[in-house]
Amino acid sequence: MSDTDKSTDELAGTEQPFVQHLMELRDRLLYGMVGLGICMAILAFWPGPSGLIDLIAVPIRAHMPPDAKLIAVGVFSPFFIPLKVLAMAALLLSLPWWMYQVWAFVAPGLYSHEKRFAVPLIILGSLLAYVGIAFVQFFVLDKMFGFIQQFTPKSVAATPDIASYVEAILSLYLAFGLAFQVPIVVVLLVKMKMVTVKQLKEFRGYFIVVAFVVSAVVTPPDVISQLALAVPMCVLYELGIWGSQWFIRNTAAPEEPAANNATN
Numbered sequence: 001m002s003d004t005d006k007s008t009d010e011l012a013g014t015e016q017p018f019v020q021h022l023m024e025l026r027d028r029l030l031y032g033m034v035g036l037g038i039c040m041a042i043l044a045f046w047p048g049p050s051g052l053i054d055l056i057a058v059p060i061r062a063h064m065p066p067d068a069k070l071i072a073v074g075v076f077s078p079f080f081i082p083l084k085v086l087a088m089a090a091l092l093l094s095l096p097w098w099m100y101q102v103w104a105f106v107a108p109g110l111y112s113h114e115k116r117f118a119v120p121l122i123i124l125g126s127l128l129a130y131v132g133i134a135f136v137q138f139f140v141l142d143k144m145f146g147f148i149q150q151f152t153p154k155s156v157a158a159t160p161d162i163a164s165y166v167e168a169i170l171s172l173y174l175a176f177g178l179a180f181q182v183p184i185v186v187v188l189l190v191k192m193k194m195v196t197v198k199q200l201k202e203f204r205g206y207f208i209v210v211a212f213v214v215s216a217v218v219t220p221p222d223v224i225s226q227l228a229l230a231v232p233m234c235v236l237y238e239l240g241i242w243g244s245q246w247f248i249r250n251t252a253a254p255e256e257p258a259a260n261n262a263t264n
Helices: 003-008 018-045 048-056 077-093 095-109 112-149 162-179 182-191 197-202 204-218 223-250 258-263
Strands: none
Touching (some): 018 095, 095 112, 162 223, 182 197
């Protein structure tokens, strides 16, 4: 970097000692934990752990006899499972706050054009995670349990254990929340110049195969949930290709050839 570049570098003189970075990281983690604790307190007051359990049990209860209930096999399940659900719900509720803490930690080391790039991605990533989880709760689970229920013999009473049920749906929440980050990953790969948009378009057919393989591994062994994950991943991949061109064009550095990077 030349002397002229250093004089015009907006980050010049903003370097901090390593210990100060650690202290800043500690503070951000503490702020995040405080936010998580507040969300847990709010959810504990309303709708409460029992209310959260009733909410997430709606999809499977819709396919059980009216008088049937989920059972708790473990001795401590009636106590620990609602707490686990409460903690996970609080983490989801506080996700924007955690994302803000990440942003506040890294923002001082970013250039203006990088900040214009990072903020929309952080907001979009949070929204996509919520959309993925809502998609599971209001569509995937209902269709999946309806499909499975068709194979349940009439002589068998389908009364799932609450612990196994919560574990299963939480894994689906995580799988879909991460899978819905595909556009963010695609944009970042292009932004970091690891791939080009042309290469992503050429990889489209391979990604479809990858999406179906991933959905077969991380979802239950039923066609409904596998298709419900693979198809949105393919659609989001296409959105990522389109979004990468838009982001690169509108958040490039003044001297960066944005148009060429977005199309090559």
